[in-house]
Amino acid sequence: MAQDTGGVKDAGKWITDAKATYTVLIDQEHLVSKLYNMVNVPTGVWINEKGRIVRPNEVAFIDDRFKNFTGLDSAPYLNALQDWVEKGDKSAYVMSEEQLQPKLAPPDANALLASAEFGLGEQLYSTGHLAEAIPHFKEAQRLNPKSWNYKRQAYKLSSENDYGTTFMKEVEKAGGTKVYYAPPDLPAKKD
Amino acid sequence: MKASFLFGILLLVMVATLPAVAKDVRATIVYDDKATDINPAQTPDGTDQLWVTTADLTRATRFEVKPQGVCREELCFPLPKTHLTDFLHKQAGKEWFNLTAFAELVHQPMARDTATSTWYFGLRADQRETLASLRAPDFTLPDMAGKLHSLSDFRGKKVLLVTWASW
Numbered sequence: 008m009a010q011d012t013g014g015v016k017d018a019g020k021w022i023t024d025a026k027a028t029y030t031v032l033i034d035q036e037h038l039v040s041k042l043y044n045m046v047n048v049p050t051g052v053w054i055n056e057k058g059r060i061v062r063p064n065e066v067a068f069i070d071d072r073f074k075n076f077t078g079l080d081s082a083p084y085l086n087a088l089q090d091w092v093e094k095g096d097k098s099a100y101v102m103s104e105e106q107l108q109p110k111l112a113p114p115d116a117n118a119l120l121a122s123a124e125f126g127l128g129e130q131l132y133s134t135g136h137l138a139e140a141i142p143h144f145k146e147a148q149r150l151n152p153k154s155w156n157y158k159r160q161a162y163k164l165s166s167e168n169d170y171g172t173t174f175m176k177e178v179e180k181a182g183g184t185k186v187y188y189a190p191p192d193l194p195a196k197k198d
Numbered sequence: 199m200k201a202s203f204l205f206g207i208l209l210l211v212m213v214a215t216l217p218a219v220a221k222d223v224r225a226t227i228v229y230d231d232k233a234t235d236i237n238p239a240q241t242p243d244g245t246d247q248l249w250v251t252t253a254d255l256t257r258a259t260r261f262e263v264k265p266q267g268v269c270r271e272e273l274c275f276p277l278p279k280t281h282l283t284d285f286l287h288k289q290a291g292k293e294w295f296n297l298t299a300f301a302e303l304v305h306q307p308m309a310r311d312t313a314t315s316t317w318y319f320g321l322r323a324d325q326r327e328t329l330a331s332l333r334a335p336d337f338t339l340p341d342m343a344g345k346l347h348s349l350s351d352f353r354g355k356k357v358l359l360v361t362w363a364s365w
Contacts, residue, residue: 018364032339034361036231043335044329049362052334052358052360053359054356058333088358127310130231130316139311
């Protein structure tokens with residue numbers, strides 16, 4: 008799901024180049040991030056055959072192209088994924104309801120308001136009102152500082168200068184590149 | 199003396215219940231991420247309220263005012279009977295509906311841009327509550343060719359849902 012306000016114009020090249028054999032969708036309004044309370048990309052969720060979540064939001068790298076930046080190796084996640092494909096709900100990586108519930112907590116009041124401010128900013132941007140959109144993107148970032156999506160999407164639509172910062176400055180403020188993504192919460196591999 | 203005292207109380211009550219003076223405005227309502235231009239809408243002076251005709255309510259949100267509440271297909275939100283005038287009033291032969299009060303009733307976040315008179319309504323509580331049930335919230339989105347796909351189309355298969363972005 009491409010979380011791209013610019014739609015095909017911004018995401019299309021990546022989809023074409025990937026020659027994907029799986030379904031790739033374009034999510035201009037960041038609807039999936041809203042519905043699943045996601046704050047960064049890539050974020051993965053495992054959903055079983057009955058439409059039930061069995062692993063909630065977590066960083067989901069399928070290769071090591073960003074390993075130097077994140078310090079994260081994709082192999083443990085890919086191993087876990089393979090295990091789930093083979094064993095289904097019996098996989099050790101499928102979470103119980105008790106494990107899932109705290110990770111699926113609803114957004115707080117500020118995060119809800121942030122989602123509305125961000126949606127308003129997107130609407131204004133897409134109708135040619137960038138100058139009016141920027142204060143709403145800033146308000147979304149203030150109300151939900153955990154959302155990298157709100158920061159990075161807004162920077163892409165105009166410039167980091169409009170926000171008086173840079174992506175790397177924000178990463179450093181948050182503790183640096185090695186904590187930018189929390190590693191997936193995977194149990195030790197069982198043979 | 200007693201009569202004038204009672205009249206004073208009555209007048210105070212009347213002033214308290216009279217709606218603030220509303221002015222006609224042009225507004226863009228974004229509901230379910232779809233924009234609809236409304237002209238006229240009304241915003242009572244000194245408030246953040248947005249009133250629209252019940253016809254425009256349906257045009258912008260697909261909700262209709264019915265005897266049992268504000269409804270869209272099977273979904274219905276009863277209006278509190280003791281506060282009906284907070285939601286509905288008649289003026290110049292039209293029925294007006296307070297969309298901002300309704301947003302509050304259904305726990306729907308809202309944001310407003312005054313310069314462009316744009317009102318954005320986010321996900322209602324009923325649209326957000328499926329996560330706690332562990333059911334994966336359904337959605338329908340287009341692929342690059344514009345063909346729509348729903349998560350529910352994949353029922354019976356395992357789904358790895360991954361978000362990414364060009365930025």
